[in-house]
Amino acid sequence: MDRPFFIGNRKRFYEKMKPHSLLVLFSGEEVRKTNDENYPFFAERNFVYMTGIEQKESILFALKGDHDVREILYMLPPDPMKERWTGRRLKPSEAEAVSGITDIRVSGQFSEDFHAVAAGGHYSVIPENYESLYLDLFRVELSERERPSHGFLRQVQANYPYLNIESATTILRQLRLIKQPCEIEAHRKAEQITREGILAMMHASRPGMYEYQYKAEFDYALAQHGPEGPGFPSIISAGRNNFCIHYYSYTGKAEDGDIVLNDVGAQWDGHTADVSRGWPCNGRYSERQKLLFDCMLQTSNHMFDIVKPGMRMNDVDRTIRSYNAQLMVDAGIMKDVSEIGTYMWHGGAHHIGYDVHDLVERPELIAPNMMFCIDIGIYHEEWGIGFRLEDNLLVTENGCENMSASIPRTTEEIEDEIPHRH
Numbered sequence: 001m002d003r004p005f006f007i008g009n010r011k012r013f014y015e016k017m018k019p020h021s022l023l024v025l026f027s028g029e030e031v032r033k034t035n036d037e038n039y040p041f042f043a044e045r046n047f048v049y050m051t052g053i054e055q056k057e058s059i060l061f062a063l064k065g066d067h068d069v070r071e072i073l074y075m076l077p078p079d080p081m082k083e084r085w086t087g088r089r090l091k092p093s094e095a096e097a098v099s100g101i102t103d104i105r106v107s108g109q110f111s112e113d114f115h116a117v118a119a120g121g122h123y124s125v126i127p128e129n130y131e132s133l134y135l136d137l138f139r140v141e142l143s144e145r146e147r148p149s150h151g152f153l154r155q156v157q158a159n160y161p162y163l164n165i166e167s168a169t170t171i172l173r174q175l176r177l178i179k180q181p182c183e184i185e186a187h188r189k190a191e192q193i194t195r196e197g198i199l200a201m202m203h204a205s206r207p208g209m210y211e212y213q214y215k216a217e218f219d220y221a222l223a224q225h226g227p228e229g230p231g232f233p234s235i236i237s238a239g240r241n242n243f244c245i246h247y248y249s250y251t252g253k254a255e256d257g258d259i260v261l262n263d264v265g266a267q268w269d270g271h272t273a274d275v276s277r278g279w280p281c282n283g284r285y286s287e288r289q290k291l292l293f294d295c296m297l298q299t300s301n302h303m304f305d306i307v308k309p310g311m312r313m314n315d316v317d318r319t320i321r322s323y324n325a326q327l328m329v330d331a332g333i334m335k336d337v338s339e340i341g342t343y344m345w346h347g348g349a350h351h352i353g354y355d356v357h358d359l360v361e362r363p364e365l366i367a368p369n370m371m372f373c374i375d376i377g378i379y380h381e382e383w384g385i386g387f388r389l390e391d392n393l394l395v396t397e398n399g400c401e402n403m404s405a406s407i408p409r410t411t412e413e414i415e416d417e418i419p420h421r422h
């Protein structure tokens with residue numbers, strides 16, 4: 001993404017802030033893996049969305065007065081010895097070129113600057129008296145590791161209890177819901193690379209192939225396009241391992257007659273595709289496999305026919321479920337639509353973007369430039385068949401577009417890509 005994207009995101013954020021308020025966002029810290037080794041650093045997506053900076057221990061500090069906003073970016077200072085070991089750090093001029101923020105200071109300066117502002121108008125030379133502080137405190141589980149914003153919150157509550165805490169997360173979720181043209185463009189590229197990865201797996205497919213070998217094909221294809229690779233841990237499984245929805249072991253083997261399931265996505269410029277296909281490792285769907293697959297395909301096609309602005313978001317999930325249930329009854333797979341819970345184990349629509357399960361404010365009504373998955377999964381344990389068909393939907397002015405349509409998605413298209421081998 002270019003600088004105007006990040007400048008624009010901040011501008012829209014600042015417009016939603018109350019007058020006389022502060023915003024503090026953190027890029028995050030490294031997480032220790034073992035001994036003196038850390039997991040690869042992964043910057044907070046909200047921080048990247050607002051600044052374009054993906055360097056650890058960076059902080060965005062914005063001060064909104066009556067109308068105008070001052071913004072400061074704090075970053076680790078140059079350190080030749082540390083950079084010799086762990087790579088070069090962004091220079092202030094580079095950080096400015098990416099983010100458009102001109103006031104760049106060293107991370108160690110932040111606490112003092114914040115104190116000068118937050119200690120109140122009475123004590124400070126700064127004329128404003130700030131009342132609210134916006135923080136991104138999103139956390140899934142209480143037991144989850146604290147991020148810098150949580151530790152910072154405790155300091156604020158101890159030292160500046162008169163500051164009202166406001167949710168930066170809520171505003172960011174609203175902004176991230178609607179995709180901008182450069183995001184849609186990045187997403188198209190992510191789809192194109194994902195297509196190459198899935199095709200590589202299909203072309204290599206044969207009975208006796210291990211899940212880790214499929215994964216190697218996918219990773220190799222993605223690596224031809226740069227260092228970003230998969231946007232989330234790839235789900236690649238075979239046979240009964242397909243009944244584990246988030247399967248990451250890669251130890252199983254695809255036996256003759258097994259379905260190989262993938263749920264994968266390449267990342268491009270921060271945007272992540274999220275596509276599932278399920279195919280017979282031997283290149284020919286059995287009658288039962290085709291019967292189930294065609295229910296998913298017809299349901300998916302129906303959704304791409306009917307989704308348009310103004311439709312209720314909750315109806316997407318509901319319709320996927322009821323439509324697919326009716327098809328399965330009509331096909332004689334089950335007796336009554338009430339049995340659908342036996343075969344459909346998860347919801348069918350989540351937003352995508354900077355996160356594969358995107359952090360957005362779930363809308364009541366669908367609007368142009370929203371982007372979400374149409375994900376239909378059928379798990380028939382008795383038949384030993386489990387797979388899903390997942391595509392990426394972009395809402396347009398009058399309807400929608402399937403952004404992953406060029407990745408083979410009918411049984412005929414898929415069989416054409418897989419060598420017929422026993």
Ligand SMILES: [Mn+2]
Pocket residue numbers: 263264274275276390
């Ligand atoms: Mn997925």
